[in-house]
Amino acid sequence: MEIPQKEDIIKQFPQFEQSLLDDILAHSAIREVEEGEEVMRTGQYIRSTVLLLSGLLKVYREDDEGNEFLMYYLEPGSACAMSMMCTARDEQSQIMAKAVTEAEVILIPSHLSEQWLAKYKSWHNFVIASYRQRFEELLQTLDSIAFKGLDERLLFYLKRHVKVSGKEIRLSHQQIALELNSSREVISRLLKKLEQTGAITLHRNYIEVHDLEVV
Amino acid sequence: MEIPQKEDIIKQFPQFEQSLLDDILAHSAIREVEEGEEVMRTGQYIRSTVLLLSGLLKVYREDDEGNEFLMYYLEPGSACAMSMMCTARDEQSQIMAKAVTEAEVILIPSHLSEQWLAKYKSWHNFVIASYRQRFEELLQTLDSIAFKGLDERLLFYLKRHVKVSGKEIRLSHQQIALELNSSREVISRLLKKLEQTGAITLHRNYIEVHDLEVV
DNA sequence: TGACTTCAGTGACTAGTATCACAGAGGGAA
DNA sequence: TTCCCTCTGTGATACTAGTCACTGAAGTCA
Numbered sequence: 001m002e003i004p005q006k007e008d009i010i011k012q013f014p015q016f017e018q019s020l021l022d023d024i025l026a027h028s029a030i031r032e033v034e035e036g037e038e039v040m041r042t043g044q045y046i047r048s049t050v051l052l053l054s055g056l057l058k059v060y061r062e063d064d065e066g067n068e069f070l071m072y073y074l075e076p077g078s079a080c081a082m083s084m085m086c087t088a089r090d091e092q093s094q095i096m097a098k099a100v101t102e103a104e105v106i107l108i109p110s111h112l113s114e115q116w117l118a119k120y121k122s123w124h125n126f127v128i129a130s131y132r133q134r135f136e137e138l139l140q141t142l143d144s145i146a147f148k149g150l151d152e153r154l155l156f157y158l159k160r161h162v163k164v165s166g167k168e169i170r171l172s173h174q175q176i177a178l179e180l181n182s183s184r185e186v187i188s189r190l191l192k193k194l195e196q197t198g199a200i201t202l203h204r205n206y207i208e209v210h211d212l213e214v215v
Numbered sequence: 216m217e218i219p220q221k222e223d224i225i226k227q228f229p230q231f232e233q234s235l236l237d238d239i240l241a242h243s244a245i246r247e248v249e250e251g252e253e254v255m256r257t258g259q260y261i262r263s264t265v266l267l268l269s270g271l272l273k274v275y276r277e278d279d280e281g282n283e284f285l286m287y288y289l290e291p292g293s294a295c296a297m298s299m300m301c302t303a304r305d306e307q308s309q310i311m312a313k314a315v316t317e318a319e320v321i322l323i324p325s326h327l328s329e330q331w332l333a334k335y336k337s338w339h340n341f342v343i344a345s346y347r348q349r350f351e352e353l354l355q356t357l358d359s360i361a362f363k364g365l366d367e368r369l370l371f372y373l374k375r376h377v378k379v380s381g382k383e384i385r386l387s388h389q390q391i392a393l394e395l396n397s398s399r400e401v402i403s404r405l406l407k408k409l410e411q412t413g414a415i416t417l418h419r420n421y422i423e424v425h426d427l428e429v430v
Numbered sequence: 431t432g433a434c435t436t437c438a439g440t441g442a443c444t445a446g447t448a449t450c451a452c453a454g455a456g457g458g459a460a
Numbered sequence: 461t462t463c464c465c466t467c468t469g470t471g472a473t474a475c476t477a478g479t480c481a482c483t484g485a486a487g488t489c490a
Contacts, residue, residue: 184438365447387466
């Protein structure tokens with residue numbers, strides 16, 4: 001654990017008021033997370049609100065048979081909405097969060113983030129905005145699962161990936177299949193089709209995205 | 216629009232403090248909603264927080280082709296979480312809400328429900344709890360769509376229905392198919408199978424539930 | 431260089447769900 | 461009663477996605 005640096009926090013959370021920043025500095029810790037490390041597990045008790053300072057987290061759901069699907073990505077400057085909600089009553093996490101890249105998260109003790117809701121207007125707004133944003137992303141994910149075929153879901157997935165980490169998608173087909181709760185062969189075939197339209201080029205262990213909108 | 220009666224509100228929202236109840240009485244209206252009437256439409260601007268006083272609402276998502284799927288039911292004493300979130304910035308609804316039975320909703324102007332977050336502890340808790348609860352229900356729905364076959368989803372759907380409106384499910388197979396984003400014939404077949412196990416009995420326009428746990 | 435491992439491509443088959451077509455049952459209204 | 465409409469049941473067929481079995485290509489390491 002490190003002491004957070006004020007400048008880093010300001011850069012990612014410019015909307016926070018001075019006194020809130022001071023409070024964060026005084027009472028919270030930074031945790032450095034390695035690539036692939038789990039930040040949160042289903043069933044784990046949550047005693048801190050999690051803010052992301054750097055890196056990229058994926059938030060996903062896992063069932064009892066080890067199947068998973070991606071809910072959304074968290075980028076620096078955002079918060080894990082679940083950690084805020086559970087916070088309120090010391091409850092268990094419903095989700096998994098894993099670092100996609102090396103990352104730094106700020107851990108704010110639950111009772112403080114709770115108090116701050118009343119104390120700091122900017123904190124309150126941030127929390128409400130986070131809820132709303134995650135809710136919307138979740139709805140989008142839900143839509144794509146409920147209404148779309150796997151081909152469209154894959155497209156949606158690739159687009160989302162491009163948005164958070166650029167046009168070189170460094171994933172194996174296997175990993176993609178896992179996040180979409182599908183199987184490698186099926187994903188391979190669909191990617192192949194996409195390649196034939198010219199939208200992407202396939203390589204070993206990465207996908208080069210040209211233009212996903214034309215498809 | 217009617218003037219809300221204090222006793223009715225207390226009955227459904229016993230956790231609200233006196234002064235909050237007075238504020239609700241002074242500034243909000245009750246709207247009576249008929250069975251089948253839409254309370255909220257995707258794309259509509261939301262200027263009020265919606266509390267449910269009596270009746271039953273279903274909250275669902277609809278895509279551009281008219282497909283839909285059920286997110287969850289709202290019972291008296293609960294609030295539409297989306298209406299609270301949108302409230303904050305006068306935004307558009309992402310969802311549909313329709314009265315399953317005749318219902319009464321309380322409409323609280325957005326700017327007030329916003330102010331009350333700071334002013335009334337009980338309101339603040341209520342809002343946070345609502346967020347959390349809806350989020351969890353949404354996650355459950357998501358799970359069942361992502362991980363389960365239609366047979367299990369149907370079971371999940373029936374259970375949920377029994378919980379909110381009893382063991383006589385007054386729905387046609389067609390309506391169920393719609394809410395699960397499936398087709399009538401398939402639902403008919405699955406229900407038939409359930410009937411054969413003895414879990415339910417089928418009738419015209421309603422389903423008699425005996426025991427869904429044994430299946 | 432050769433052995434080994436991981437990743438990707440492909441055909442054949444299967445399971446689950448959707449779609450189509452049609453028949454019959456139940457209930458309401460004239 | 462008769463007509464009509466809605467709801468339900470069922471077979472045939474098609475399509476999507478998942479599974480299995482196998483091949484070959486790319487990268488790694490001794």
